[in-house]
Amino acid sequence: MKATFWFDPMCPWAWITSRWVLEVQKVRDVDVNWQVMSLGVLNEGNDSSPKFAEMIKRTWRPVRVLHAAQQIKGDEILLPLYTAMGNRFHLEKQKDVDVVIAEALAEVGLDASLARAADSTDFDDAVRASHAAGVALSGSGVGTPVIAIDDLEGNPVGFFGPIVTPIPRGEVAGKLWDGFVLVAQVPGVVEIKRTRFSGPEVD
Numbered sequence: 616m617k618a619t620f621w622f623d624p625m626c627p628w629a630w631i632t633s634r635w636v637l638e639v640q641k642v643r644d645v646d647v648n649w650q651v652m653s654l655g656v657l658n659e660g661n662d663s664s665p666k667f668a669e670m671i672k673r674t675w676r677p678v679r680v681l682h683a684a685q686q687i688k689g690d691e692i693l694l695p696l697y698t699a700m701g702n703r704f705h706l707e708k709q710k711d712v713d714v715v716i717a718e719a720l721a722e723v724g725l726d727a728s729l730a731r732a733a734d735s736t737d738f739d740d741a742v743r744a745s746h747a748a749g750v751a752l753s754g755s756g757v758g759t760p761v762i763a764i765d766d767l768e769g770n771p772v773g774f775f776g777p778i779v780t781p782i783p784r785g786e787v788a789g790k791l792w793d794g795f796v797l798v799a800q801v802p803g804v805v806e807i808k809r810t811r812f813s814g815p816e817v818d
Contacts, residue, residue, distance in 0.1 A: 616643070616644065616645050616646070616764065616796070617645075617646045617647075617648070617764070617765070618636075618645055618646070618647050618648070618762055618763065618764045619647070619648045619649075619650055619749075619762070619763045619764075619771075619773075620632075620633065620636060620647050620648070620649050620650065620760060620761075620762050621650045621651065621652040621745070621746070621748075621749035621759065621760055621761040621762075621763075622649070622650075622651065622652065622697060622759055622760045623651070623652055623653055623654045623657075623674060623678060623759045623760075624651075624677045624678065624681065624697050624700045624701055624704065625654060625673070625674045625677060625704055626654060626758075626759045626760070627705055627815040627817050628758075628759070628760070628776075628778050628780075628815055629759045629760040630701045630704075630705045630815075630817055631778075631779060631780055631781070631782050631815055631816070631817060632760045632762075632776065632777060632778065632779065633697070633701070633760065634782045635777075635779060635782050635783050635788055635791070636762075636792075638782065638783060638784050638785065638788035638789075639788050639789055639791075639792040641785075641788075642785065642786055642788065642789035643789050643792055643793075645792070647694075648690060649690065649693040649694045649697065650690070650693065650745050650748070650749065651678050651681050651682060651685075651693065651742065651745050651746070652678075652745060652746040652749050652750075652759050652760070652761065653674065653675065653678050653742050653743070653746045653759075654671055654674040654759060655671055655672070655674050655675040655678070655742075656742065656743055656746045657746075657758060657759065658671045673712055675733075675739075675742075676712050676716065676733035676734065677700055677712060677715065677716060677733070678742050679732045679733050679734075679735065679738040679739070679742065680696075680716050680720070680729055680730065680732045680733050681693060681696055681697065681700075682732070682738040682741045682742055682745070683729050683732035683738055684696050684720075684723075684725055684729055685741075686738075686741070687725075687729075688725070692723065692725070695723045696719055696720075696723050696725070699718070699719035699720075699722040699723055700715055700716070700719045703715040703718060703719065705817040705818075706817060706818055712733070713730070713733075716730050716733055717730055749761040749763070749773060751773075752771055752772060752773030753773035753774055753775055754773075754805075757775035758775055759775075760775070760776065761773045761774065761775055762774055762776075762795070762799075764796060764799050764800070765800075766799065766800045766802065767800050772799055772800075774795075774798075774799055777791070777795060778811070779791070780813060780814070780815050780816045781816035782816070782817075782818075
């Protein structure tokens with residue numbers, strides 16, 4: 616089975632779902648194409664507090680670097696660079712985006728000069744296009760992550776989430792994937808949701 620996963624590297628919920636998908640790949644035959652979406656684009660025009668708006672502004676920086684790396688190395692670089700960034704953002708609780716970017720680039724063997732993309736708008740059109748591709752399959756009003764698979768007729772369909780905590784592992788991860796596939800392949804299913812009872816457990 617093929618799937619496409621859109622993520623923002625600073626979203627803790629997307630991080631958990633991405634680590635679940637990696638667990639799924641250990642117990643199910645799933646080929647995942649990793650792509651970037653943007654909390655910055657998702658929240659454009661929202662009436663939010665100055666503190667939240669500043670946080671959202673910061674989220675543009677790592678996604679620009681991801682796109683810069685993608686243009687040089689292709690889609691294959693996105694997962695290792697995302698993992699290098701995510702380990703620092705979510706497990707190490709690193710708040711300095713510049714440090715995260717520099718260390719992540721070094722970890723995956725990319726030139727340090729790619730960090731300059733963080734403050735360049737040259738990649739914003741690419742960010743928006745990738746984001747739009749995910750939203751086109753899942754519909755507006757969703758968040759990150761988005762996962763797309765083919766329905767029973769071979770047409771790609773996208774869903775926000777699943778949002779889950781803690782990270783499912785082993786065969787539990789596989790069973791959740793099986794359920795996700797069944798739901799995604801049934802025409803007309805648009806939402807399964809309940810209240811979040813706890814915050815994200817990212818490790």
